[in-house]
Amino acid sequence: MEADQKKSLILITGGARSGKSTFAEKLAAKRASSAIYLATARVDDEEMRERVSIHQQRRPDFFRTAEEPLEPHRVLENERGSGSLVLLDCLTLLVSNLILAELDRRGAVRRGEDIFADQSILEAAGKSSLDYIVKLSEAASIYPGDVLVVTNEVGMGLVPEYPVGRVFRDYSGRANQVMAQAADELWFVVCGIPRRFK
Numbered sequence: 549m550e551a552d553q554k555k556s557l558i559l560i561t562g563g564a565r566s567g568k569s570t571f572a573e574k575l576a577a578k579r580a581s582s583a584i585y586l587a588t589a590r591v592d593d594e595e596m597r598e599r600v601s602i603h604q605q606r607r608p609d610f611f612r613t614a615e616e617p618l619e620p621h622r623v624l625e626n627e628r629g630s631g632s633l634v635l636l637d638c639l640t641l642l643v644s645n646l647i648l649a650e651l652d653r654r655g656a657v658r659r660g661e662d663i664f665a666d667q668s669i670l671e672a673a674g675k676s677s678l679d680y681i682v683k684l685s686e687a688a689s690i691y692p693g694d695v696l697v698v699t700n701e702v703g704m705g706l707v708p709e710y711p712v713g714r715v716f717r718d719y720s721g722r723a724n725q726v727m728a729q730a731a732d733e734l735w736f737v738v739c740g741i742p743r744r745f746k
Contacts, residue, residue, distance in 0.1 A: 555631075557688050558696045559727050562737035563704065571735065571742045572635055572698050577610070579694050580633035585611040586620050588642040611635070617645045621687040624695070631693040639681070639699035639727060643720045646677035651712075663712045670711055674719035681723040685730040699724050701736070 558575070562568040576583050612632075614623045620636055627634065636642075648663075650673035656665035665673075688695040703721045708714045728734050734746035 555692060555694050556732040557685075557691075557727075557730055558694065558733040558735065559699065559724070559731040560696060560735045560737065560742075561699045561701045561724060563701055566737045567740035567742075568698050568700075568735075568737040569637055570740070571737050572637065572696050573611075575735075576633055576635050576694075576696055580610075582610050582612070583633040583635055584623065584627060585613045586623050586634050586636040587613060587615045588617050588620060588636065588638060588645060589615075590617045590641075590645060617642070618649060621684050624684075624687045624691045628692060633694040633696070634688075634691065635696045635698070636688075637698040639697050639723060640702060640720050642684075643677050643681065643723050644716060646680055647673045647712075647716055647719065650676045662710075665712070667711065670715045674715045677719050678722050678726065681726050685727050688727075689730050697727055697731075699727065 560568050560572045560575075616623050620642065624634060651663060651665055651669065652658075654665070654669045654672065656663050656669060656673075658664075688697065700720070701724070702717050708717055728746070731746065733744060735742045735744050737743075
């Protein structure tokens, strides 16, 4: 981070394939000569493996990768002394990971891709994920370097058909609101074009 530049929490959102990660990487390159790429993705299948590979190939060399699908605040705590810029990609995957982990903990039944749980368990899993996002936003706000957070705007499409999908959509939107309130800057990327809203 440049000496005359104030450290910031920056939230970057947009739809799928909108260019938000590419924009975040370019913004990081302008603000720092070295950075931590804080990845929240779980690589559970070939499609995700390929997506991660594409991201890694595109990613500038100055990034050092840290993978933390459930507790990225720990990376912020461990890196406090370095003050390195941190790019967390992405908040939406983190919310999904947290909800699924909590559903497993509460005994939801999985059959292939389907998850069965009553509404109270689904809501409890969503609430638990949001509680963690509040904690993460607080950790990001006090981190001594820039923190860029990439997220998806998931509420602008169809209402998901299944209850788990609806809980995920609802709590992803709430998580975005929590992070946006804490952020110093908010960017929305449409068709590769970023616009600042805060």
